[in-house]
Amino acid sequence: TMTVQFFKAVLRLLLQAEEAKRRLLVRELKTALHRYLEPLLG
Numbered sequence: 001t002m003t004v005q006f007f008k009a010v011l012r013l014l015l016q017a018e019e020a021k022r023r024l025l026v027r028e029l030k031t032a033l034h035r036y037l038e039p040l041l042g
Helices: 002-016 019-041
Strands: none
Touching: 002 019
16 A cells, blocks of 8 residues: 555665654654544544
């Protein structure tokens, strides 16, 4: 699904990023996934 593919793509970036960039990417990942899944989760 789109969610899994998006997570896998960002995970690769997370594993290569330095700590400050990693925190930013985690926050953006959580926001994007939450907004994408919000209609399904309510």
